[in-house]
Amino acid sequence: MNIIDRRKNILRHPSKKTPKRKLSDIKGIIVHHSLTTSGSADAFANFHVKTNGWSCMGYHYVINRDGNKDGLIEWCADWTDVTPHVGNYNKHYIGVCLVGDFRKQKPTQKQMKALYELLEYLMNKLNISVENVLGHQELPSYTWKQCPALNMDELRGHLKYKTYGEVQNNYNNDLKININKTKSDEEKLMFKGIEFKKGKIGVLTILKPINLWKRNGDKLEMVRILQPNEKYRVYGYDEKFGGQYNVGDGYWVTKMDGYVLYETPSKEFLKKDEKMLK
Ligand SMILES: [Zn+2]
Known part of the structure; x- marks a missing residue:
């Protein structure tokens, strides 16, 4: 997984505190597209914090599309941070945003590979089942929204619930929370x-x-x-x-x-x- 830990240096609001949650509050993952044809975690953080006045950017992860950043995952918020991406549902979901406006452009192959890797990794780490991996517009009050313009049923169908090896970077080492090891597929009923x-x-x-x-x-x-x-x-x-x-x-x-x-x-x-x- 091509991932970079941006949690310490991504823009946050100087005076607003990001609400926290327990890991056990996390129920699923919401997939978004940015609705912009290009962009980056820094650009979204700027917009969300400076323009919207939010405490932090809206997503936990951003998956880039341009140049040598194509497929690069930027990790921007702790799992225990309640980031503002789905209103009333924020407390229960991890937000993953793919850069792009998929109503007019396709996600790149590298973005899709990164998305599958990231989703499978998070499902295993946080014990999230495949039916709780949703597109933004699948949440009851967001059915009007075309976010992301991806076939989520097809995406869920491709997700494998498997244990990922430890990620190469040592970004897990400074994660101060203790995550119970998920049961392997064999142990699961x-x-x-x-x-x-x-x-x-x-x-x-x-x-x-x-x-x-x-x-x-x-x-x-x-x-x-x-x-x-x-x-x-x-x-x-x-x-x-x-x-x-x-x-x-x-x-x-x-x-x-x-x-x-x-x-x-x-x-x-x-x-x-x-x-x-x-
Ligand atoms: Zn969205």
Whole structure:
């Protein structure tokens, strides 16, 4: 991974403090594009801090595109820094920004390679599952935004959940936080290709495009359309709205024959589960 640690020398606001969070608050990673055809971490920091008056720049990582910086990842904020990139969701996400306006230009090959490496590295280090790697516009209140103009389903499909070797640079040495080693794939309890977590009762596979709903009292709010072959953990089921599966965090998918396939692990599998989760 071609990465440079800029955390100590990137521009920060002289008087505003960046809010902090615990590592356990981090739920996922949000991918952005800069909407500018060129740029760098310094340029964004200048804009975010001087023009917007923010405490720090909006992203934890910037992936460059120009000249010999093409594919270079600039690390700009600690994982425990709450950087301002997704409003109300800031506390729970790492922000990764690719330089470029992908509505009119493609990301470079080096940028995409860097993006995959960085995402897989962060997923392993922070124990983030692939369904929590999202594009900015996939967050409920940002569906109007074309950020990033990338096919996120395709991107998620290519992500491998694997352990990365220690990164060559020693930027990890001055990281004062202790990160628990993530379990290797062998130790993880996999069911239908996704990690089985305590409290989950099964796995839902999407067969045909179907709505993802958020429940708001007695109303349903459409979040986005789930696509065939996506898999979700199921945490419960109830008869409301014609029968719906709870896929976590207040999100629900309607039970519709031919559109979704629900599968539960066997008793034997669950026994193994008990042992592994102790
Ligand atoms: Zn964005």
